[in-house]
Structures are given as structure tokens and as C-alpha cells.
Amino acid sequence: xxxxxxxxxxxxxxxxxxxxxxxxxxxxxxxxxxxxxxxxxxxxxxxxxxxxxxxxxxxxxxxxxxxxxxxxxxxxxxxxxxxxxxxxxxxxxxxxxxxxxxxxxxxxxxxxxxxxxxxxxxxxxxxxxxxxxxxxxxxxxxxxxxxxxxxxxxxxxxxxxxxxxxxxxxxxxxxxxxxxxxxxxxxxxxxxxxxxxxxxxxxxxxxxxxxxxxxxxxxxxxxxxxxxxxxxxxxxxxxxxxxxxxxxxxxxxxxxxxxxxxxxx
Amino acid sequence: xxxxxxxxxxxxxxxxxxxxxxxxxxxxxxxxxxxxxxxxxxxxxxxxxxxxxxxxxxxxxxxxxxxxxxxxxxxxxxxxxxxxxxxxxxxxxxxxxxxxxxxxxxxxxxxxxxxxxxxxxxxxxxxxxxxxxxxxxxxxxxxxxxxxxxxxxxxxxxxxxxxxxxxxxxxxxxxxxxxxxxxxxxxxxxxxxxxxxxxxxxxxxxxxxxxxxxxxxxxxxxxxxxxxxxxxxxxxxxxxxxxxxxxxxxxxxxxxxxxxxxxxxxxxxxxxxxxxxxxxxxxxxxxxxx
Numbered sequence: 001x002x003x004x005x006x007x008x009x010x011x012x013x014x015x016x017x018x019x020x021x022x023x024x025x026x027x028x029x030x031x032x033x034x035x036x037x038x039x040x041x042x043x044x045x046x047x048x049x050x051x052x053x054x055x056x057x058x059x060x061x062x063x064x065x066x067x068x069x070x071x072x073x074x075x076x077x078x079x080x081x082x083x084x085x086x087x088x089x090x091x092x093x094x095x096x097x098x099x100x101x102x103x104x105x106x107x108x109x110x111x112x113x114x115x116x117x118x119x120x121x122x123x124x125x126x127x128x129x130x131x132x133x134x135x136x137x138x139x140x141x142x143x144x145x146x147x148x149x150x151x152x153x154x155x156x157x158x159x160x161x162x163x164x165x166x167x168x169x170x171x172x173x174x175x176x177x178x179x180x181x182x183x184x185x186x187x188x189x190x191x192x193x194x195x196x197x198x199x200x201x202x203x204x205x206x207x208x209x210x211x212x213x214x215x216x217x218x219x220x221x222x223x224x225x226x227x228x229x230x231x232x233x234x235x236x237x238x239x240x241x242x243x244x245x246x247x248x249x250x251x252x253x254x255x256x257x258x259x260x261x262x263x264x265x
Numbered sequence: 266x267x268x269x270x271x272x273x274x275x276x277x278x279x280x281x282x283x284x285x286x287x288x289x290x291x292x293x294x295x296x297x298x299x300x301x302x303x304x305x306x307x308x309x310x311x312x313x314x315x316x317x318x319x320x321x322x323x324x325x326x327x328x329x330x331x332x333x334x335x336x337x338x339x340x341x342x343x344x345x346x347x348x349x350x351x352x353x354x355x356x357x358x359x360x361x362x363x364x365x366x367x368x369x370x371x372x373x374x375x376x377x378x379x380x381x382x383x384x385x386x387x388x389x390x391x392x393x394x395x396x397x398x399x400x401x402x403x404x405x406x407x408x409x410x411x412x413x414x415x416x417x418x419x420x421x422x423x424x425x426x427x428x429x430x431x432x433x434x435x436x437x438x439x440x441x442x443x444x445x446x447x448x449x450x451x452x453x454x455x456x457x458x459x460x461x462x463x464x465x466x467x468x469x470x471x472x473x474x475x476x477x478x479x480x481x482x483x484x485x486x487x488x489x490x491x492x493x494x495x496x497x498x499x500x501x502x503x504x505x506x507x508x509x510x511x512x513x514x515x516x517x518x519x520x521x522x523x524x525x526x527x528x529x530x531x532x533x534x535x536x537x538x539x540x541x542x543x544x545x546x547x548x549x550x551x552x553x554x555x
Binding site for chain 1: 281282316319321346349350352353354356359361362363364374375377378379409423424427
């Protein structure tokens with residue numbers, strides 16, 4: 001078991017957001033990403049933020065935890081803010097630090113862009129927090145369904161996705177196990193010169209590759225033994241159903257869109 | 266080396282929804298030269314416990330002492346390297362750690378990391394392969410060309426070549442054929458005696474615990490559930506069954522005989538032949554036919 005975390009790892013729960021059909025979640029997030037770019041007034045940003053915070057609250061995932069998950073992207077948000085602050089040269093001069101002038105427009109743009117960024121990341125990570133990888137894959141397969149007509153290998157793509165998702169934790173466990181075994185044999189992964197550390201990776205990578213290939217082969221064999229032949233005519237164990245809560249979600253979202261266009265300046 | 270755990274707790278992923286307390290105020294002592302079996306159900310904290318023995322994990326609270334080395338919460342031990350040289354760990358399915366081009370190189374990997382001179386490595390390699398019964402012809406082969414059982418023996422040799430004072434074995438015979446299991450277990454027992462090692466064996470096999478260990482620690486849900494000499498532990502069948510653990514077959518058999526025939530028979534570590542003799546005497550009186 002690893003002490004490190006992946007951004008947006010699924011957190012089991014039974015909230016309103018957890019129970020939504022993954023297709024609805026993906027579709028709504030897709031459109032949310034688009035409408036975020038239409039906001040241009042304080043009120044419209046407020047509405048978007050309200051929607052994002054409201055979703056986060058109904059997901060019943062602790063806010064501190066969401067913030068912790070966002071840690072790696074804070075840098076990006078702050079970087080974007082500073083970039084706009086420094087580069088934009090419109091409007092009135094607010095302050096001048098060490099001969100460098102900060103313009104009013106720069107502050108506004110910086111704040112707006114980083115808020116957009118923040119909202120996007122928050123909503124998308126909410127998807128992965130509340131939806132199992134398998135649900136996401138199923139939903140993508142369904143949503144891309146129409147592309148089958150133009151011979152796009154939708155099923156194969158979904159299968160590849162779910163297999164790789166399935167093996168991420170396994171490979172992480174394996175990595176941890178092997179690195180512990182090698183550490184017990186005196187390998188030091190943490191200190192030493194750059195060259196030493198690169199060298200220390202070899203006893204980790206070789207066994208990892210060997211076992212990954214072995215696993216792949218075993219999986220292929222097991223699938224064949226159970227008569228797997230691809231997507232044609234396959235039925236699903238977990239069927240996706242749109243429910244009442246999905247309808248509520250759509251209504252909320254339509255209200256958001258209407259509100260957004262009313263409050264645009 | 267004397268080993269002691271003093272109120273050791275370990276929590277995985279603290280302060281997250283995945284927080285999991287694997288060890289809860291575990292305390293026990295192991296004397297130098299003892300052969301200790303650690304038994305417990307899957308998820309009872311056995312693997313977490315043994316990772317404290319060579320500093321792979323650091324206690325969340327409490328203190329671990331291995332000989333002169335101390336591991337405490339929030340305190341970096343600067344001698345981890347020395348500790349790891351003294352404590353050899355054979356993990357579950359150790360063959361997964363093989364990576365070198367040849368068997369000999371893989372066995373030499375551990376001692377090389379600890380700066381053992383080339384000649385000494387050579388000597389230890391020969392000694393290790395002799396102990397694990399790997400034919401010397403295999404030394405120049407790739408470890409990936411070997412059978413599963415041979416790979417296991419190579420991996421074990423790699424740990425033995427470190428010449429540790431403490432040997433930690435995490436289910437070292439899982440997945441081997443019965444013959445191989447017996448050979449490996451007997452080999453460890455011989456080494457334990459010859460080199461006066463302190464051995465800690467994590468196992469699911471009550472038979473192995475009874476046959477080799479002189480002290481047993483039973484873990485349940487991260488706590489020490491029972492501790493003591495094998496014969497004492499296995500007398501408490503009910504307490505063991507409460508945590509879904511079995512009593513070795515020999516002892517089950519002796520108990521059944523005692524109950525059903527209403528005779529005086531106690532298991533005190535007899536061999537099967539001795540037990541058979543005792544039984545014949547009981548059943549047929551003193552007219553023993555040799």
C-alpha cells in the first residue's frame with residue numbers, strides 16, 4: 001500500500017454526485033468546460049463558482065481533501081495569475097514595484113483566468129473523486145458509441161483504457177514491493193549522486209517489466225480461455241441507467257447556463 | 266540480536282479517507298538466537314510488522330529495537346544501511362526481485378551494495394548455493410531461464426549471501442511443491458542453528474510453526490492476540506478458532522484420541538513413530554509387538 005496519492009483517486013461514497021450516471025457527469029463537465037469561457041462578469045463567475053462548490057458540497061467529500069488533491073496544480077494556477085499580472089499592460093497603473101508597473105487590467109485578467117483554471121480542475125477532479133475508473137470507461141464507450149458507424153474501434157479503446165486503469169494500482173504495488181526488496185538488499189534510492197540514483201533504478205525496472213509482460217500474457221490467455229472475441233454482440237454486466245437525479249442535474253445545469261447568459265456583461 | 270517492539274503502531278495513509286491502522290500498540294520481545302513464528306490472518310499486520318525489522322517502515326508511534334539499532338517515530342535513523350546488512354529479509358515470492366544477467370551476479374548484488382570484498386562475495390555465493398541446493402552449473406545462466414522453484418532458491422541465496430545476523434522470512438515456501446517446501450524449511454532451520462541466527466518466520470502453516478519455532482506470536486487485527494511457546498499456544502484450541510486459526514493436525518489427532526478413548530495422551534513434541542508406539546501401548550496394553 002502506498003502512502004503517496006494519485007490526483008483524483010476515487011473515494012467510495014453514496015452521495016448524490018456518486019449516484020449520478022457517469023455519462024451525465026462527463027457530458028455536464030464537457031459543457032461546463034465550454035461555458036466557463038463565456039463568463040465575463042463578477043456575477044457570472046460567482047454563478048459558476050456556486051455550481052462548482054455546490055457540486056463539491058453534495059459529493060460529501062471533505063473540502064480539505066479536495067484541496068489536498070489539487071495541490072500539484074496550485075503551482076499552475078498561481079503561475080498563470082502571475083504571468084497575467086506581469087505581462088498585461090492595459091488600464092490604469094495600480095502600483096509600481098521596483099520600477100515594474102502592475103496594471104488594473106492585469107490584476108482582473110489574472111484573477112479571472114486563474115479562477116477559470118481553478119474551477120475547471122475542481123470540477124474535473126470531482127468526476128474522478130466520485131466515479132470509479134470502470135464507470136468512466138463504460139460511459140466513454142457509450143458516449144463514443146456513434147463513432148462505431150465510421151469503424152472507429154470504440155470497444156477496443158474502452159477495453160484498453162479499463163485494462164490500463166485496472167493495472168495502475170497493481171503496478172504501483174509491484175513497484176513498492178520490489179523497491180522494498182531491493183532496499184533490503186542495500187539499494188539506496190534516495191541519496192547518492194545522480195548517476196548512482198539512475199543506476200539504482202535498474203534493479204527496480206527490470207523486474208517490473210518482466211512481471212508486466214508476464215501479466216499481460218496471462219491476461220490475454222485468460223481472456224481467450226473464456227472466449228473473448230471483441231465487442232460484437234457483447235452485453236454488459238453493469239448497465240448504465242439515467243435516473244431522477246440525472247434529470248435534476250440537467251435542470252440545474254440549464255438554469256446555470258441561463259443565469260450565466262443573463263449575468264454576462 | 267535481541268529484538269523488541271515497544272507499543273509500536275503503524276498507520277497507512279494517515280489523514281486521508283484511506284487511513285488504515287495496521288499495527289496497534291504492538292509490544293513483544295525476541296531473544297537473540299530465537300526462532301519465532303509470526304502467525305495471523307491476511308490483513309492482521311504481519312507484513313507491516315516485519316517491515317519494521319529492517320527500517321523499511323518507521324513506526325507511527327512507539328519504538329523498535331533491533332540489537333543496537335533504534336527506530337522511533339519522527340526520528341531518522343542514520344544507520345539504516347548497517348541495520349539492513351544485519352537483517353536479511355526474504356519477501357513473499359522473492360523470485361520477483363531477480364534482475365541481473367546471471368544467477369551469480371544476482372546473488373552477489375546484495376553483498377556488493379554493502380561493500381563486501383570480491384573474494385568474500387565469491388566464497389559466500391558458493392556457500393549460499395550449496396545451502397539452497399542450486400547446481401553450480403546454473404551460476405552463469407540467466408535467472409529468467411530457470412524454473413519457478415529454482416528462481417526462488419536463487420533469490421533466497423541472494424539474501425543469504427548478505428550473511429545476516431537476523432533472518433526474516435515472509436512465507437518463504439508459498440507456491441512451492443511439498444518436497445521443495447520441506448527442503449527449504451529444513452535448510453533455514455539448519456542455518457538458524459549453525460550460524461546462531463535470530464529467525465522470524467511469517468507463516469500460515471501451523472505445522473511449520475510447531476516443527477521449527479520455539480516462540481509464537483499471533484497477530485489479530487494489528488494487535489498481539491497470543492504469545493508463547495508452541496505447545497502452550499496450541500493447547501488453546503478454542504482461542505485459536507476464535508480468530509480462524511487451526512491447531513496442527515498432530516495435536517488435533519492427539520486431542521481427538523484423548524477425548525474419544527478417554528485415555529491419558531499428551532502431545533509433547535513426539536515424532537509420528539513415537540506417537541504410534543505410545544498409541545499401541547495404550548490400545549493393546551503393555552503387550553507391544555516390535
